Amino acid sequence: MATTVTLLLGAASSPGDGAARDGVQCSRMLPRRRQQRPRWVLCSLKYGCLGVGEPGEAGTRSAASPVYSSLTVSPGGEAAVAVVSSEQKVYDVVVKQAALLKRQLRPQQAAPPAVARELDAPRGGLGEAYARCGEICEEYAKTFYLGTLLMTEERRRAIWAIYVWCRRTDELVDGPNASHITPQALDRWERRLEDLFAGRPYDMLDAALSDTITKFPIDIQPFKDMIDGMRTDLKKARYKNFDELYMYCYYVAGTVGLMSVPVMGIAPESKATAESVYGAALALGLANQLTNILRDVGEDARRGRIYLPQDELAEAGLSDEDIFKGVVTDKWRKFMKRQIKRARMFFEEAERGVTELRKESRWPVWASLLLYRQILDEIEANDYNNFTKRAYVGKAKKVLALPVAYGKSLLLPSSLRNNQT
Numbered sequence: 001m002a003t004t005v006t007l008l009l010g011a012a013s014s015p016g017d018g019a020a021r022d023g024v025q026c027s028r029m030l031p032r033r034r035q036q037r038p039r040w041v042l043c044s045l046k047y048g049c050l051g052v053g054e055p056g057e058a059g060t061r062s063a064a065s066p067v068y069s070s071l072t073v074s075p076g077g078e079a080a081v082a083v084v085s086s087e088q089k090v091y092d093v094v095v096k097q098a099a100l101l102k103r104q105l106r107p108q109q110a111a112p113p114a115v116a117r118e119l120d121a122p123r124g125g126l127g128e129a130y131a132r133c134g135e136i137c138e139e140y141a142k143t144f145y146l147g148t149l150l151m152t153e154e155r156r157r158a159i160w161a162i163y164v165w166c167r168r169t170d171e172l173v174d175g176p177n178a179s180h181i182t183p184q185a186l187d188r189w190e191r192r193l194e195d196l197f198a199g200r201p202y203d204m205l206d207a208a209l210s211d212t213i214t215k216f217p218i219d220i221q222p223f224k225d226m227i228d229g230m231r232t233d234l235k236k237a238r239y240k241n242f243d244e245l246y247m248y249c250y251y252v253a254g255t256v257g258l259m260s261v262p263v264m265g266i267a268p269e270s271k272a273t274a275e276s277v278y279g280a281a282l283a284l285g286l287a288n289q290l291t292n293i294l295r296d297v298g299e300d301a302r303r304g305r306i307y308l309p310q311d312e313l314a315e316a317g318l319s320d321e322d323i324f325k326g327v328v329t330d331k332w333r334k335f336m337k338r339q340i341k342r343a344r345m346f347f348e349e350a351e352r353g354v355t356e357l358r359k360e361s362r363w364p365v366w367a368s369l370l371l372y373r374q375i376l377d378e379i380e381a382n383d384y385n386n387f388t389k390r391a392y393v394g395k396a397k398k399v400l401a402l403p404v405a406y407g408k409s410l411l412l413p414s415s416l417r418n419n420q421t
């Protein structure tokens, strides 16, 4: 699939001028609709094409010499239709989510599930469903679970319900029954999702999410997109370039950010636009997934999968065989440095948005950002051996991250600090 996906990257001097920010060049080739947007420039976040690497290094491209993508934009600057449509796809989801949030609308005014009436009953019905979601979340993601305890009860339960749905979706393709999962099974999972959004949950865990969507302006699209990502995972074991990888990362992880923002909520004092906060949430999902991919290179290769962009591997003089052999060479180190740099840029983009969330929601997000980002440091500390050594953040570092995250969660929204939107 040809893709160029964009995010909102803060205020720029004038719409559509391709301004550079933080050394990252922004695309001049924006869809018309975006060029008309006041005060924002949508910058292409295809960092592989936009200033990652040292000047003159392969893969470093700027707006001045656009080679945005081998498959997407001609040197003359005409973007292919396919590019715009992929780009537009994520952008449209972001805008739709932001609009729902601004109007505090529920996407589908589904009848609340029958069990919803029992919401406040501590045992049985929804009370039990949410409690079970909490237990699952605690079991799989302890630190994150701890962070959710700071949130209001309604928000915390909603995040647990979303977490559990994501975890179950991932288990379909990665869990013990994964070898039996067919595209048809994913189609059934999607119908089940539609049913729960229509107020017809199949089981108690679905009922929790079904209830959550009646309380927060959550749209079905990111959920459907995550299922699409899992479909991709079933049939695709190579990614031609960063465009393709970006789209995959959006599907399986960027979507999580989009699902979570309506629940986490934007701080009432924030001056940021909802779109920019969604952009940051998307960036956090992407950063996490890229980090996941870099950590798991060896493990994935043993399953016959290489998520790394094929064109960048070739540029670095590396082949699939090199990945399967798994020997750390200077070529590999150089390649990895570039990948890590890109992931860090997404984390940086995400950071700007975390402060815009409601105060009580910021801690778990900061904690997950800091902890995940440290995996990149660990890959470096392992001298880029992600073939046979799993980068792991030790307990002491994990514990230390929690007060740091808490401290950061007390910061004023950056839109108030530096007059950003």
Ligand SMILES: CC(C)=CCC/C(C)=C/CC/C(C)=C/CC/C(C)=C/[C@@H]1[C@@H](COP(=O)(O)OP(=O)(O)O)[C@]1(C)CC/C=C(\C)CC/C=C(\C)CCC=C(C)C
Pocket (backbone or CB within 6 Å): 144, 159, 162, 163, 164, 166, 167, 170, 174, 252, 253, 254, 256, 257, 258, 260, 261, 277, 278, 280, 281, 282, 284, 285, 288, 289, 292, 293, 350, 351, 353, 354, 357, 364, 365, 368
């Ligand atoms: C403004 C702003 C920054 C807001 C914050 C938005 C936000 C909460 C973003 C969260 C981003 C996030 C945690 C993304 C998850 C990314 C991820 C690791 C996805 C994994 C996919 C599959 O990959 P793979 O199979 O390669 O990986 P494993 O080997 O299986 O690990 C996932 C596993 C998909 C499933 C995702 C989840 C189970 C996580 C769901 C998490 C939530 C709903 C809560 C998110 C909130 C916080 C604070 C972490």
Ligand SMILES: [Mn+2]
Pocket (backbone or CB within 6 Å): 170, 171, 174
């Ligand atoms: Mn997985």
